[in-house]
Amino acid sequence: MSNFQGKSVLVLGGSRGIGAAVVRRFAADGANVTLTYAGSQAAAEQLAAETGSTAVVTDSADRDAVIERVRESGPLDVLVVNSGVAVFGDALDQDPDAIDRLFQINIQTPYHASVEAARQMPDGGRIIVMGSVNGDRMPVPGMASYAVSKSALQGLARGLARDLGPRGITINVVQPGPIDTDANPENGPMKDLMHSFMAIKRHGRPEEVAGMVAWLAGPEAGFVTGAMHTIDGAFGA
Numbered sequence: 419m420s421n422f423q424g425k426s427v428l429v430l431g432g433s434r435g436i437g438a439a440v441v442r443r444f445a446a447d448g449a450n451v452t453l454t455y456a457g458s459q460a461a462a463e464q465l466a467a468e469t470g471s472t473a474v475v476t477d478s479a480d481r482d483a484v485i486e487r488v489r490e491s492g493p494l495d496v497l498v499v500n501s502g503v504a505v506f507g508d509a510l511d512q513d514p515d516a517i518d519r520l521f522q523i524n525i526q527t528p529y530h531a532s533v534e535a536a537r538q539m540p541d542g543g544r545i546i547v548m549g550s551v552n553g554d555r556m557p558v559p560g561m562a563s564y565a566v567s568k569s570a571l572q573g574l575a576r577g578l579a580r581d582l583g584p585r586g587i588t589i590n591v592v593q594p595g596p597i598d599t600d601a602n603p604e605n606g607p608m609k610d611l612m613h614s615f616m617a618i619k620r621h622g623r624p625e626e627v628a629g630m631v632a633w634l635a636g637p638e639a640g641f642v643t644g645a646m647h648t649i650d651g652a653f654g655a
């Protein structure tokens with residue numbers, strides 16, 4: 419028997435990487451899953467066909483489109499806000515529009531999507547946002563905007579947990595360390611530096627993060643809210 423039979427799950431940013439693993443996990447556990455994508459239409463449609471989920475285009479940089487997508491999804495049992503981007507480079511040289519777009523995708527969309535989902539969510543619903551261990555520890559230069567955005571999600575979870583707790587709705591942040599995806603391939607140039615910070619010297623797998631998301635969304639985690647859940651091989655320890 420699966421935990422999520424018939425449950426309604428929306429994964430924002432579910433076409434690739436960690437988001438795709440989350441989609442696969444919930445679909446395998448019996449949920450009715452909708453995933454959003456922006457650029458990766460082919461990957462999204464293939465994943466939807468493989469898993470029996472539904473893929474819809476929604477740009478997480480477009481606040482009103484995200485709110486509309488969440489509203490149209492109806493009462494969600496689980497919302498996962500996974501879409502996220504990084505902008506690398508010297509903070510003094512970066513295009514402020516690129517930084518604001520990052521803040522839109524990584525901070526404002528998780529906020530507005532969570533609030534919108536809560537309007538129709540049944541009691542006991544689950545909201546999970548994808549943070550990063552970089553919300554706690556940023557050991558390299560050139561990623562301040564990303565660190566800002568992932569730290570902001572901690573405040574989001576702490577604050578909304580208070581608003582939604584009376585309805586038994588939980589909100590939690592999953593904080594991965596290096597995970598082997600297109601955004602951070604294990605065979606990339608940063609591998610040795612990243613592994614030097616870690617106790618378990620490998621990248622995590624998207625499926626390992628999806629397992630934590632599924633636990634937080636499941637019946638055993640009803641008392642877990644407003645909290646950060648790090649899965650990082652001790653990158654941040």
Ligand code: NDP
Pocket residue numbers: 430431432433434435436437438454455456457458459462476477478479500501502503523548549550551593594595596597598599600601602
């Ligand atoms: P990938 O770049 O591999 O995948 C990103 C996913 O987010 C894709 O499905 C992409 O969809 C979607 N996405 C990005 N921008 C948008 C947008 N504007 N609108 C809709 N969807 C969007 O990233 P990861 O899987 O590695 O990362 C997923 C999350 O995990 C992010 O929040 C990231 O910050 C976080 N994270 C990742 C770590 C890692 O080491 N990989 C470590 C810590 C945190 P599409 O291609 O269709 O645009």
